[in-house]
Amino acid sequence: xxxxxxxxxxxxxxxxxxxxxxxxxxxxxxxxxxxxxxxxxxxxxxxxxxxxxxxxxxxxxxxxxxxxxxxxxxxxxxxxxxxxxxxxxxxxxxxxxxxxxxxxxxxxxxxxxxxxxxxxx
Amino acid sequence: xxxxxxxxxxxxxxxxxxxxxxxxxxxxxxxxxxxxxxxxxxxxxxxxxxxxxxxxxxxxxxxxxxxxxxxxxxxxxxxxxxxxxxxxxxxxxxxxxxxxxxxxxxxxxx
Numbered sequence: 001x002x003x004x005x006x007x008x009x010x011x012x013x014x015x016x017x018x019x020x021x022x023x024x025x026x027x028x029x030x031x032x033x034x035x036x037x038x039x040x041x042x043x044x045x046x047x048x049x050x051x052x053x054x055x056x057x058x059x060x061x062x063x064x065x066x067x068x069x070x071x072x073x074x075x076x077x078x079x080x081x082x083x084x085x086x087x088x089x090x091x092x093x094x095x096x097x098x099x100x101x102x103x104x105x106x107x108x109x110x111x112x113x114x115x116x117x118x119x120x121x
Numbered sequence: 122x123x124x125x126x127x128x129x130x131x132x133x134x135x136x137x138x139x140x141x142x143x144x145x146x147x148x149x150x151x152x153x154x155x156x157x158x159x160x161x162x163x164x165x166x167x168x169x170x171x172x173x174x175x176x177x178x179x180x181x182x183x184x185x186x187x188x189x190x191x192x193x194x195x196x197x198x199x200x201x202x203x204x205x206x207x208x209x210x211x212x213x214x215x216x217x218x219x220x221x222x223x224x225x226x227x228x229x230x231x
Contacts, residue, residue, distance in 0.1 A: 037220075047166070047209055049220035062219050096165055106156045106211040106220045109177070111165040 002026040004097050004112035012091075012119045018084040022097030022112060023077070030055045030075040035100035037108065038071060038082045040093040048093075052100060053080055087119045125149065125210050125223035132229040133200045141226045143193045143210035149221055153213040155193040157186055160207040160225075169208070170195065202230045 008020035022036070029036055038050040051061035053071040061069050065084070073080040084091060094114040101107040126144040133139040145151065157170035168177055170186040173193065186195045193212075197204055210223040 046224045047211075047222035049222065051219075060218065063217060100220075104213045104218075105154060106213055107154075107168070107171050108156070108158070108166070108211075109168055111167070114165050 002099065002110045004099065004110055006095060006097050006112045006115035008095075008115060008117070010116060010118060012087050012117060014088050014119060014121055015086055016119075018082070018087050018091065018117060018119075020082045020095055020097075020115065020117070021079050022081070023079050024099075025078070027099070028075075029073050029078050029080055033103070035060075035103060036071075036073065036080040037098045037100045039096045039098060039108075040091075041096065041114070042093040050082065050084075050095075054103075089119050091117070092119045093117060124214065124217075124221050125212060127208075127210060127223035127226045129224065130227045130229065132231055133197075134231050135200055135202065137200045139197045139200055139204075139228055141195045141197075141208050141210075141228070143195070143223050145191050145193075145212060145221070147191055148216040149191075149212040149214040150188065150193055151191040152215060155186070155188050156211045157184075157193075157195050158209045158211065160209065162206070166209060197228070200230055204228060205230050 003025045005023045035052040037052040053059045068085040070083040096114045098108040098111045154172045158166035159169045160166040173188040183198045207225045209225045214221045
């Protein structure tokens with residue numbers, strides 16, 4: 001059974017760089033053609049797609065976040081990661097990692113439990 | 122502001138039918154599949170419907186969905202108390218080159 005688990009700091013200060021990791025079990029981030037995805041959820045904006053990485057390293061990002069986001073994969077640890085630069089209070093959200101089954105779809109079969117990240121001075 | 126528009130709330134009594142709409146445009150719902158997610162309180166979203174109208178294994182057939190043009194809808198038949206949740210539609214947007222979500226509809230069972 002595929003399971004995903006987010007990890008990282010729960011509290012950030014403005015202007016810092018957020019780094020979150022998603023550890024995958026029951027599947028390999030280097031197999032298949034899945035799209036390993038980050039999504040966040042805020043009370044005000046609902047669910048927001050951040051971007052994805054495929055096992056071969058190709059990425060896609062939300063244009064509104066593209067200048068600040070990097071998604072990478074570490075096949076040796078079976079993990080993929082999110083880096084978000086220059087965070088502000090507006091980046092306070094629950095961050096989810098998920099597996100998208102097909103390119104350009106939204107077929108998110110498996111999700112992590114989510115991790116609350118708060119940005120506050 | 123979500124580009125996929127859903128009503129913020131819907132409600133019904135046990136056994137009733139509740140329908141949730143999702144309005145988009147030609148660049149998203151009009152040209153790509155629609156997905157629906159159920160989010161129970163305090164949990165991650167769960168895939169409820171994929172490719173417009175297909176249910177993953179384990180999803181009761183009380184849940185059904187359809188798509189027509191640039192809009193989609195989700196119906197919950199035989200409403201149960203455990204159906205109280207937020208429901209989100211999602212579709213890829215070709216202009217954005219990214220995934221869009223609806224703002225979510227909170228379903229209450231009265």
